[in-house]
Amino acid sequence: MSAASPTDVVDATVLVLDAVRLAGARSRSEIAERTGLGRAVVAQRSGELAAVGLIVEGGTGPSTGGRPPRHLGFGAEAGYLLTADLGASSIDVALADLSGRIRAHRAEPSDIAAGPDIVLGRVEAMFAELTANEPPAAGGLWGVGLGVPGPVEFETGRPVAPPIMPGWDDYPIRERFETRLRAPVWVDNDVNVMAMGDWRAGVAQGHRNVVFVKIGTGIGAGLISDGQLHRGSQGSAGDVGHIQVVEDGVVCRCGNVGCLEALAGGHALARDAEMLAREGRSPVLARALAEGRSPTAQDVAAAAGRGDPASVELLQHSARYVGGMLATVVNLFNPSLIVIGGGVAGAGDLYLATIRQTVYRRSLPLATRRLQIVPSSLGPLAGVIGAAAMVADELFSREQLAATLARHGASGAGARGRDRGMSLLAASAAATGQTRQQGSRRVHVEERS
Structure with missing residues (x-):
């Protein structure tokens, strides 16, 4: 039998690690079942990873007729x-x-x-x-x-x-x-x-097509497409804040006119709140002026929560613009979930309800049949x-894993780690001149939902 090529070794090691790290495999037999790799390959690759502390062994599981399987886990503390x-x-x-x-x-x-x-x-x-x-x-x-x-x-x-x-x-x-x-x-x-x-640790877990919208000082979107973060060809995908929503109007900080961010973002809310306060149309917002400062988007949200009509209208105005943009995204991308985050999104149920109403009214029925629109569950975290998820995915990706093991093979794993840290995987990478690349992960193991 010919020796495994460096590419085969790298791919197999990534598959084994991701099966434990992302998919929650608890034994070598489960890794083999999830990845389709042979048991001998799984044993070799998991041994390499255990030597550097990325896979840890615990107790034993129930036997199915032979030696009881050892429980495995990801070595998060390495x-x-x-x-x-x-x-x-x-x-x-x-x-x-x-x-x-x-x-x-x-x-x-x-x-x-x-x-x-x-x-x-x-x-x-x-x-x-x-x-x-x-x-x-x-x-x-x-x-x-x-x-x-x-x-x-x-x-x-x-x-x-x-x-x-x-x-x-x-x-x-x-x-x-x-x-x-x-x-x-x-x-x-x-x-x-x-x-x-939110996709890894929050409300979006288990969804494969997600739009995360941040509505803060500015407005932007992050896209999860078929279980992968979609950055686009140059990394600028999701810059929805600079979609033109009106032909004339406010000049945006990007230099264009009529951008969504210039009409609906936190900076826009603060600008319009100050105008209303100075015109005497909102006594609640005018209190900020009396304190020697300009009203903020947070002031608008708080005033709306107390029933200030002008602040309620400002929030609804912003939410309708955001909802209109999202209706276009829904028709184009057909996500199963939209997550709303950012400071302005914390304005409460009124803001979210207005977004939902606008999206459902302006999107195609099939695109919204199972669509959910929910607030972020992680807040400022x-x-x-x-x-952290981004860094871990890159460190343990096909492009980076060899370099990661070469750097850390002797750290924190004792003599065994020093003996095996420069493993077949890392040696193969060195022999073939693999270098640092920063791309999307190419090997995918389906996550737990």
Whole structure:
């Protein structure tokens, strides 16, 4: 029998790991059943992964006539991840294990317009605080993930002409963190990582076609298509905030006129709220002016909750525009679930009900037959959870797994890990000159619903 090729070895190892990590396989026989691999291959590949701590063995299961099977699990504690979700006005950071489970979380106000040196400097300081206060895994830092509120070229990790991020265009975010933290880094649009978060750990679990819409200072969408995050050819898929919804009107911060974001986002709500307050049409919103500040989108939501007619109309106006955009997306994409997240989406039932009403009225009946429209179940954690899922998927992808094992084969696994860390998989990768690629995962194991 000829030796397995490097490609065969990599594919088999990814399949085995994903069967345990994503699909919840609990034994080698179950891995073989789920992946179609032979038992000998499963035993060899799972042994390699166990040697570096990515598969752990527990007790035994019931016997079916032979030796009782050993329970297997994913070695989430073999290392840790650092993630950050940068919004227009906030920073969330987290320390997660390799399964993406959040171990520690911090948040603070921020202004993305302050520029990359100031904002990313705070992210670095917050990362340092997390690792100082939450003892990380002995295996060390395996990867870093960041979401930023603008278009990102995923292959380079650089923002591209982000409308609300002056000074960030083509900024080398990935290179900065790789140099300072000495770990691989992935950067994506913030809504993509939020979509990943709710799909992996929130209300979107079990759905294969999902639209996640963030309605905050800006508006954007993340698309899960057939069980995969869809970034598009250049990484700009889902930038729905800059769809033109009226021909004339307000100039958007992107420079165009009539964009959805300019009419329905949090910045638009705050702008219109100040106008109503100054015109005396909302005494509730005018209280902000009396306090020496401008009303915010949060003020509008709070005032609407107290029954202020002007604030109710502002929210409904925003929700109708968002619902109209989503009706087009539903007719085009036919998702089974739409998840609404972001600060404005927290305005309550009125906002969500108006979106639902507009979508169901303006979409085709077949497209909405089983469509659900629900709020995010993860709130402000969606981004950091999703960034952790993004990093884990990349670390353990076909393109990256060999490099991951080569880096961490001797860390945290003792003598056995040192002996087998540079396994057949990693040696094959070195022999064939595999290099770091940042693409979508090509090997898919169906997840638990």
